[in-house]
Amino acid sequence: MKVIALCGSPRNGNTEFYLTQVLNHLKAQGHETSLILLKDKKVEQCTGCYQCIDQKACVVQDDFQAVFQEMIEADCIVAGSPVYNGSITPRLKAVLDRAGFSARWMKNELNTTDKKYNWGQMVFSRKLFAPITVARKTGQTFAWSQMALWAGVNDLVLVGSNYWTVGTAGTSGSKNADEDIEGASIMEHLADNLHFLLTKIHQ
Numbered sequence: 001m002k003v004i005a006l007c008g009s010p011r012n013g014n015t016e017f018y019l020t021q022v023l024n025h026l027k028a029q030g031h032e033t034s035l036i037l038l039k040d041k042k043v044e045q046c047t048g049c050y051q052c053i054d055q056k057a058c059v060v061q062d063d064f065q066a067v068f069q070e071m072i073e074a075d076c077i078v079a080g081s082p083v084y085n086g087s088i089t090p091r092l093k094a095v096l097d098r099a100g101f102s103a104r105w106m107k108n109e110l111n112t113t114d115k116k117y118n119w120g121q122m123v124f125s126r127k128l129f130a131p132i133t134v135a136r137k138t139g140q141t142f143a144w145s146q147m148a149l150w151a152g153v154n155d156l157v158l159v160g161s162n163y164w165t166v167g168t169a170g171t172s173g174s175k176n177a178d179e180d181i182e183g184a185s186i187m188e189h190l191a192d193n194l195h196f197l198l199t200k201i202h203q
């Protein structure tokens with residue numbers, strides 16, 4: 001099964017460390033994995049043009065298009081972000097905003113007769129989704145919830161671990177996620193859960 005990880009950090013740091021750990025675990029179990037570093041991508045925020053309703057695609061042409069294609073092809077999406085002022089980072093938010101709307105309107109029409117939405121299948125329906133956040137001190141669960149809410153509104157299946165999938169690292173910009181022993185074991189258990197579920201889905 002195909003697993004991708006979206007890394008919302010603007011640097012090669014602690015978030016990438018955890019995402020790599022999860023991907024390596026899954027790769028060792030035979031899954032196809034891919035790490036997408038959003039720091040290397042040019043992704044504008046959603047312009048709110050609503051052209052995706054008619055065009056069935058995001059009309060803003062930048063690196064989002066390739067990232068979105070990877071998301072479509074994945075069976076499982078792991079999204080990781082450092083906590084910035086209690087939130088996920090802007091580039092990851094931009095990807096999630098545009099991906100959510102694009103996926104929704106690719107498979108749905110705007111019902112203009114009674115002004116009521118009646119959503120059906122969506123592009124991301126039943127894909128597995130796991131959020132990971134990292135902070136020096138606090139804000140992980142709020143940022144984690146931002147991603148969980150995105151999964152919840154876009155018909156993905158949220159996968160957890162034996163604790164919230166958050167790490168504590170990064171004082172004064174340090175790259176020391178390897179010192180968070182509990183964080184590493186939480187991520188390992190998450191990877192176990194993902195492998196278990198992906199195997200069941202594949203049967």
Ligand SMILES: Cc1cc2nc3c(=O)[nH]c(=O)nc-3n(C[C@H](O)[C@H](O)[C@H](O)COP(=O)(O)O)c2cc1C
Nearest residue numbers: 009013014015082084085086135136137138169170
């Ligand atoms: C602009 C900025 C805002 C931050 N805001 C928070 C915060 O709200 N809470 C916190 O505990 N750490 C905060 N941090 C620290 C980072 O979350 C922490 O260093 C994290 O490990 C960085 O992850 P990375 O190495 O993947 O980039 C902030 C760092 C930056 C640069």
